[in-house]
Amino acid sequence: MIKYRLSCKNCKLIFDSWFATSKEYDKLKKKKLLNCYHCNSLKVEKTLMAPKLINKNFIDEKNKDLKKYKDTIKKYQEFMKKNFEYVGENFSQKARSIYYNDNKEKKRIYGTASKKDLEELKEEGIDTQMIPWVEDKDN
Numbered sequence: 001m002i003k004y005r006l007s008c009k010n011c012k013l014i015f016d017s018w019f020a021t022s023k024e025y026d027k028l029k030k031k032k033l034l035n036c037y038h039c040n041s042l043k044v045e046k047t048l049m050a051p052k053l054i055n056k057n058f059i060d061e062k063n064k065d066l067k068k069y070k071d072t073i074k075k076y077q078e079f080m081k082k083n084f085e086y087v088g089e090n091f092s093q094k095a096r097s098i099y100y101n102d103n104k105e106k107k108r109i110y111g112t113a114s115k116k117d118l119e120e121l122k123e124e125g126i127d128t129q130m131i132p133w134v135e136d137k138d139n
Helices: 022-030 056-083 091-100 115-123
Strands: 002-008 014-019 044-046 085-088 109-111
Touching: 002 022, 014 022, 085 091, 091 109, 091 115
Parallel strands: 085 109
Antiparallel strands: 002 014, 002 044
16 A cells, blocks of 8 residues: 555645555556545646654653563552452453452452443442553564
C-alpha cells in the first residue's frame, strides 16, 4: 500500500488517497478513473510528499514509558501475591461467599472473572476492581 497526497487542479482541494502500488495509481490515472471527490474533476495530480520517518529517539522514549508502566503493574502484582489469597477461576463464588457471610470478615482475594461475572457482582453491590496483569517473563 502507498499513500499519495493528491491535488485537484480544478477546485484546488488537496487530499490523501491510498493505492495498492504506485503502478496502480498510474493505471487508474491513465484510464481516467481518478477524480476529485469534491468537484468530480478528472484534473487530479500527485503532489510532493515527505516520507514518513520513524524517529529512533521517539521509539526509545515510548519503550521507556512502557517499561515504567509494566514495572508499576508488576509491583502491584507482587503486593497482591503477598497480601491477597489467589482463588483463580472461583473469584465470583468466593467474592459472594465473603460478601454474604454473616461475620463479614475482611478477606482479600484476587483471581479471574469474566466481564459478565463482574457486572453481576456490581449489581449485587459487591465492589470489585479490575487491574491489568502482565506475565513475569520479559517480552
